[in-house]
Amino acid sequence: MRIAEKLKQEIEAIQDRKSIAPYWRFLGYRAHYDEPFVVTKAWGIKTIFETYEKHIYKNDLIAGSQKGLYQDPFDDAVLRKAQEICANFEFGNFSNNFDHFAPEYERFLSEGVPGVLQRIATAMKRYENDPQKMDFLHAAELTMNGFKNLCLDYAAAAQKANKPVIAATCGNIAKKRPETFQEALQLVWLTYQAFLCENRYAMAFGRMDQYLYPFYERDIQTQRLCYEEAVELLENVFIKLYEFRHFKGADEVANICIGGVKKDGTNAVNALSYAILEAVERVRIPGPNLSARIQKQTEDQFLIKCLETIGTGIGYPALMNDEVNIPALVSAGHTLADARNYCMVGCIENFIPGKEPPWSDGRYHAPKAFEAVFNDGKCILSGQPIGRSCDLGQIKTMEDFLNAFKKQMEYLAAEYMTWFRSVNTQISVEMRAQPFLSCFCDDCLERGLDVLNGGSIYPSIHGAVCMGIGTIADSLAAVESVVFYKKKYTLMEIALALKADFQGYETLQKDLLDAPKYGNNDAFVDKYAVWYLDTCYEIFNRYRTNDGGRIYIAMGSNISNIATGALTAATPDGRNAGKPLSDAASPTYRRDKSGITAALLSCAKPDYTKAACGTVLNRKFTSGFFQNKNNLYKLGNLIRTYFDLGGQEIQINAVSRAVLKEAMLHPRDYRDLMVRVSGFSAFFVQLAPSIQEDILSRTEYND
Numbered sequence: 001m002r003i004a005e006k007l008k009q010e011i012e013a014i015q016d017r018k019s020i021a022p023y024w025r026f027l028g029y030r031a032h033y034d035e036p037f038v039v040t041k042a043w044g045i046k047t048i049f050e051t052y053e054k055h056i057y058k059n060d061l062i063a064g065s066q067k068g069l070y071q072d073p074f075d076d077a078v079l080r081k082a083q084e085i086c087a088n089f090e091f092g093n094f095s096n097n098f099d100h101f102a103p104e105y106e107r108f109l110s111e112g113v114p115g116v117l118q119r120i121a122t123a124m125k126r127y128e129n130d131p132q133k134m135d136f137l138h139a140a141e142l143t144m145n146g147f148k149n150l151c152l153d154y155a156a157a158a159q160k161a162n163k164p165v166i167a168a169t170c171g172n173i174a175k176k177r178p179e180t181f182q183e184a185l186q187l188v189w190l191t192y193q194a195f196l197c198e199n200r201y202a203m204a205f206g207r208m209d210q211y212l213y214p215f216y217e218r219d220i221q222t223q224r225l226c227y228e229e230a231v232e233l234l235e236n237v238f239i240k241l242y243e244f245r246h247f248k249g250a251d252e253v254a255n256i257c258i259g260g261v262k263k264d265g266t267n268a269v270n271a272l273s274y275a276i277l278e279a280v281e282r283v284r285i286p287g288p289n290l291s292a293r294i295q296k297q298t299e300d301q302f303l304i305k306c307l308e309t310i311g312t313g314i315g316y317p318a319l320m321n322d323e324v325n326i327p328a329l330v331s332a333g334h335t336l337a338d339a340r341n342y343c344m345v346g347c348i349e350n351f352i353p354g355k356e357p358p359w360s361d362g363r364y365h366a367p368k369a370f371e372a373v374f375n376d377g378k379c380i381l382s383g384q385p386i387g388r389s390c391d392l393g394q395i396k397t398m399e400d401f402l403n404a405f406k407k408q409m410e411y412l413a414a415e416y417m418t419w420f421r422s423v424n425t426q427i428s429v430e431m432r433a434q435p436f437l438s439c440f441c442d443d444c445l446e447r448g449l450d451v452l453n454g455g456s457i458y459p460s461i462h463g464a465v466c467m468g469i470g471t472i473a474d475s476l477a478a479v480e481s482v483v484f485y486k487k488k489y490t491l492m493e494i495a496l497a498l499k500a501d502f503q504g505y506e507t508l509q510k511d512l513l514d515a516p517k518y519g520n521n522d523a524f525v526d527k528y529a530v531w532y533l534d535t536c537y538e539i540f541n542r543y544r545t546n547d548g549g550r551i552y553i554a555m556g557s558n559i560s561n562i563a564t565g566a567l568t569a570a571t572p573d574g575r576n577a578g579k580p581l582s583d584a585a586s587p588t589y590r591r592d593k594s595g596i597t598a599a600l601l602s603c604a605k606p607d608y609t610k611a612a613c614g615t616v617l618n619r620k621f622t623s624g625f626f627q628n629k630n631n632l633y634k635l636g637n638l639i640r641t642y643f644d645l646g647g648q649e650i651q652i653n654a655v656s657r658a659v660l661k662e663a664m665l666h667p668r669d670y671r672d673l674m675v676r677v678s679g680f681s682a683f684f685v686q687l688a689p690s691i692q693e694d695i696l697s698r699t700e701y702n703d
Contacts, residue, residue, distance in 0.1 A: 004235035004283055007059040011242055017070035018079070019247070021197060024048035024069075026082035029089055038433040038450070041089050042139035045436050046146030048197045054150075054157040056166070061236040062186050063154040063166045064193040066243045090199065091432050095423045097358040097452055097460050098432075100345040102206040102255075103191065103440035104354020109184050109211055112177030113148050117141065119445045126448070133448030139435035140445060147194050147436070148174050154190065181215040181225055182233060188212070189237050191440070192254070198436065204255040204345040206353040209272040210262070216272050227275060234279035241287030251286040253680050257343035259302060260293030260322050265340060267297040274305060280316070281309045286674060286681040288316075291344045294643060295322035303636045311626025311654045315676030318348060318651040320614075321643040325350055328612040332550050334458070347558055347679020348614040348649060349463055355442050356549075357451045358434075360424075361463030361613065363560045364416050364553075366536070367471045367581055369408035371569050373401075374495040377408075380569035381577070387411045392491045398484045401491075402476070406535055413464075413539045417551075420462060424546050429453045452547075459549035463613035465556045466536045467564060469529050469606075470518050470582025474573035474591065476532075477525035478515035482508075498570045501577045513574035519587025519699075521598040530606045537610035554613035555585035555606070559678050562690050580694055584616035584678055585648075589697040596701045597638065604645035615648040616679050620695075622656040622702040651676050653695070660684065660696045 028047030032040045053068030091098075108116070120141045127133040151174035158166035169186045178184040188205065195203045219225035244252035258273045273292075280288050292306045306317050322340075329339035329350060338352045345351040345359050371380045372387025379386045387408040395401050429452050437451055438444035444455030452460070482488045489508060497505035516525040533555065540551040557564075565580035573588070575581075582588040585603060592599040596619065603617055625631050639650060653676045663670035667685035675684045675695055684692065 002235070002282070003059050003061065003232060004239045007057055007236060008239050008242060010057045010059060011240070011246055014067060014246060015072070017072040017247070018074060019069055020071045020074050020079060021048060021052070021069045021199060022086045023074075023079055023082040024051045025090075026085045027051065029085055036135040037089075037430055038135050038139040038435055039142070041433055042142040042435045044086075044089060045143045045198060049143070049146035049150040049194060050153065052197065054153045056154075056157050056161040056163060059236075060158075060163065060166060061233055062182070062189050062240075063158055063163075063170055064186075064189045065240065066193070066196055066247055069197065070247050091427045095360050095362060095420065096427065096432065097360050097424075098434075099200040100202045100204070100349065100351075100359035101200075101357075101437060102204040102343050102345050102351050102353035103437075104442055105188055105191075105206055105440075106211040107354065107442070108191070108440060109178055109187065109215070112187070113144065113151070113174060114176060116144050116439050116445075117148075120144065120439075123445050123448055130448065136433070136435065136438075136450055137445070137448055139433070140439050143436035144439055147191075150194060151187075151190055178215065181212065181219045181230060184212055184215040185233055185237060189240075194436065202253045202255070202346045204257075204343060204351065204353075206343040207257045207260075207268075207341065209258040209270060209276055210268060213270050213272045216275075220271075227271065230272070231275050231278050231282070234276060235283050238279055238283045238288045239285065242285045244287060251680070251682055253289050253346050254287060255289045255291055255344045255346060257291045257293065258317070259298060260320075261295055261297070261326075261340050263337045263340050267295075267299075268293075269298060269302045273302065277305055277309050277317070280314065281312055284312070284314055284672070284674065286314075286683060289347070289680050290317040291320055291348070292317035293320045293322050293325075294639070300633075300636060303639070304632050307626070307632045307635060307652075310652050311623070311632070313623060313654050314674050315651065315653055315681035318649060318676075318679070319639060320344065320348070321648050323643060324608050324646060324648045325612075325614070328609045331609060332552065332612040344614070348556065348616055349554070350552075350612060350614050352458065354440055356456050356458040357441070357460040358437070359461065359463065361465055361554070362416065362420060363557070363564065364413065364464045364466045364536070365468075365564050365568075366409055366412065366466055366532070367468040367475070367564075367568055367571055369405055369412055370475060370498070370571050372408040372411070373404050374491070374498050380499055381567070392495060395491060398480045401479060401484075402531070405476070409535060410539055413543075416464065417543050421546065454547065459547040460545045461549045461552055462545050463552050463554050464536070464540045465554045465558070465560075465613070466532075467557045467561055467584075468581040469532055469555050469585055470588040470591070471571055471573055471575065472532045473518040473525050473528040474515070474582075474588060475571050476528040477517070478512040478572050478574065481515040481524075482511050494572055498572065501570045502574075509574050512572060515573075517573075517588065517591040517593075518582075519592025519599045519602045520594040521601040526602050526605050529602070533606040533608070533610060550612070552613035553611050554615060555608075555611055556614070556616045557581070557584045557678060558616075559691055559694070562694055583618055583694065583698075586616075586618050587699075590699050592699050599699070600638065600642040600647060600650075601645070604642050604647040606646075608646055608648035611648060617647070617650045618653070618676065618678060618698060619650060620653040620655070620698045620700050622700065623654045623659070624656070625702050626654050651679075653698070656702075657696060657700050660692070664689075664692055664696075
């Protein structure tokens with residue numbers, strides 16, 4: 001049995017515990033209430049770094065575990081009080097730039113903990129007469145010293161556990177910059193663990209094959225390390241992402257990026273890119289949300305290896321197109337070198353590591369605009385106002401209809417941005433200070449400013465995830481087909497049918513369903529997918545974040561198409577009320593009936609250089625498809641063509657509908673069955689039935 005398998009068994013043997021992390025942070029806050037807010041917050045961070053139990057597993061090769069943050073029994077009253085106090089210091093979620101961040105690991109590994117502390121000391125001399133900046137720098141210094149002590153504590157714990165190599169490694173990285181592959185990987189992993197101590201989520205590892213490669217290459221050349229040993233160390237790290245599910249009941253979405261190009265534009269794939277693929281393939285857990293960047297220089301061998309890894313059934317890596325993402329990021333204001341160095345955070349969100357604040361995004365529910373058009377600005381389900389007044393009698397042409405629909409989209413976007421601004425102005429920048437994370441974002445220390453207070457090179461970015469491109473394209477095409485082209489129905493008749501959820505209007509519904517559908521390389525409908533993305537870009541490009549950053553758009557949903565579909569009336573594509581909207585950038589399930597090539601040709605037509613946030617395109621093949629090497633080369637060539645035409649991303653499930661049905665009937669027999677959901681992978685039988693049905697409904701290919 002491999003060491004990683006033994007380690008997984010140790011993790012699975014842990015009894016249920018409750019998180020006591022708030023208690024440790026509370027102790028730090030309580031002892032320093034009378035200091036400036038950012039300093040008090042830093043004491044909470046420093047205290048948990050230095051206080052929680054540093055657990056070493058028997059099969060650890062790399063130290064770092066969440067286990068010490070969980071304990072049972074623990075006094076519930078004390079814990080509740082600690083949580084109440086922590087609530088006064090900790091304001092963070094996906095909407096206000098708390099997590100979904102990729103640190104500047106390349107710089108951190110080059111200077112180590114001492115280098116960061118030296119930069120803080122230099123900045124303190126520069127700003128010694130600026131009390132506010134000195135408070136921030138003092139806070140950053142406290143947290144970095146706390147992290148240094150965390151490393152030393154792990155060294156002591158490893159020594160006690162008779163793990164001399166781990167003890168030496170942790171001791172070294174506390175005192176100097178890393179010199180070996182194991183030391184560099186250990187420092188990255190403990191940094192990630194430190195972010196978990198702050199209750200962060202989806203903290204990305206960034207371009208791991210790039211910043212670790214110099215250490216790997218040097219160790220290989222000096223015969224300190226071989227390829228297999230590097231894979232084993234990576235396995236040891238990746239398997240411990242499995243702790244997240246055990247302790248929190250959900251899988252971590254820790255994105256790892258491999259491949260692509262270097263900052264100078266040359267091919268970035270290296271031996272470590274393959275080692276990471278090998279490691280995630282062996283570990284087989286949802287947690288390492290692996291993304292592989294593909295570009296024209298990418299060798300076929302690497303793309304085929306990615307497809308082989310996908311074919312094992314783990315659902316990743318997701319494949320990202322550099323030829324779209326890099327121009328998208330440049331047009332959004334990033335330098336070419338920074339754009340070439342992009343990675344992903346969370347599911348698929350494009351991010352410049354260590355140069356911008358943590359990511360935020362939300363869901364933009366554009367299909368709801370159909371209700372506003374057909375029901376005079378009101379929700380069909382509730383009767384409440386959701387848009388502008390709309391007189392169907394004034395709409396004489398398809399152009400008129402598009403203009404009316406766009407006005408409702410603009411209204412919904414304004415409402416969306418009002419929500420976003422409200423969330424981000426209720427709490428001051430001072431209250432959201434992030435002194436530890438700021439140490440991993442360029443220029444924060446040099447400027448003496450927090451990452452959310454002007455410290456980073458780029459301002460904050462918000463992603464407006466625009467849902468339902470398939471639903472909207474199909475609906476607009478259906479309206480043009482039956483109303484303005486065939487002139488078989490009026491807009492008022494469609495309005496009555498939508499309000500009745502097609503009860504008594506079954507023939508009309510059938511005609512709507514028979515209209516051209518997105519995903520079949522049909523220009524009649526595909527032009528509306530192009531229009532939708534262009535319109536979303538135009539609308540959201542008018543807005544900015546509170547600190548002047550851009551609003552990026554994405555064509556995604558992250559399974560929100562199910563929940564929002566449940567709140568949406570019938571739509572003109574023939575979809576019944578309450579049914580899921582189309583998934584992410586994908587055509588509506590089973591409407592793409594002309595094969596995978598036609599589907600990808602349709603999906604490549606929108607200009608995704610306008611979607612700087614990213615895109616999710618889900619496809620599903622049978623597992624048997626991946627057993628044939630020729631199929632892999634054919635699929636690889638098809639993906640290259642799709643990317644050459646402008647496709648932005650593709651992620652693939654390797655599982656048949658028959659297997660999914662069996663798993664739904666006999667979940668205990670399929671506990672290890674993994675699937676790609678939407679931007680992340682998960683164990684199929686642990687998903688909600690509605691999500692299982694959504695995955696089951698996806699169009700399936702076997703040739």
